[in-house]
Every structure is written in structure tokens, then in C-alpha cells.
Amino acid sequence: MRASAKVFWILGVFLLIVAVAYGYVTGSYEPMGVEPAGFPALLAVAGLAIMIAMGLTLAAKKNDVGPSDDLDAEVSQHGGVQGSFSPYSWAPLWTAIGAALCFLGIAAGWWIFAFGVIIGVYGILTWVLEFSVGQHQH
Known part of the structure; x- marks a missing residue:
């Protein structure tokens, strides 16, 4: 676990440095300022890596x-x-x-999303409760 924590600390610090450099470069050379998609995404990934590193360290x-x-x-x-x-x-x-229909519904139409939720809930409930009934009952 210590080795994994070190890897994520290194990754988090590296991504934080890259995010700051990316924000500086796009802020200096782009006419509209700091690029609004890449800079926050790099900060978010750096934050996630640092959170994983803190969890593994603890x-x-x-x-x-x-x-x-x-x-x-x-x-x-x-x-x-x-x-x-x-x-x-x-x-x-x-x-x-169900998950595939939910993703398709977001792109194609919200009525497909509703069917995806119904089928997905059925699948999750069946998966959770499959040891409670039937052949594999405990």
C-alpha cells in the first residue's frame, strides 16, 4: 500500500505542475485567456490523484x-x-x-432513458437479490 501511495503522490504532484504550466501557457498566449476545459480537467485529475494518495497513506x-x-x-x-x-x-x-439505454437516452431521447432506468433497476435488484430466491438461495 505504501508503494501505491507513493505512485499516486508522484502522479498527483506531476499533474498539478502540468496543470499550472498549462494554465500559464494558455493564459499568456491565448487571446481569450485560460482555456476553460483543459485547465479545470487537469486540476480535477490532480486533485483525484492526491485524494487517492491521501487515502492510501492513511x-x-x-x-x-x-x-x-x-x-x-x-x-x-x-x-x-x-x-x-x-x-x-x-x-x-x-x-x-439498462445502462446502455440510459446513455443512449441522454444522446437520443429522454423517453429511452426512462426505459433504461426501469430495466437497470430491475437488473440491479435481480443481481442483489439473486441469492435470496431460486436455485442459489442461502
């Missing part, structure tokens, strides 16, 4: 040294539970179709 202080920080660690030490998925589940398909 987590590294609370937790013990993990396998990613140990130079003599094996790959198998970092493995863990990858998740539990029910076989033959249709819920991810319905959720993906």
Missing part, C-alpha cells in the same frame, strides 16, 4: 505491511477472495442493457 498507517510492500513476497501471498458469483446469472446482462 490506510498504510493503520494497517500492517502488506505483501505489495515486502520485497521478498510471493505473488500467491497477495491473492485473496475474488468474489462469489452465481453461475448462469442474467442480472449483469439486464443491468448492462
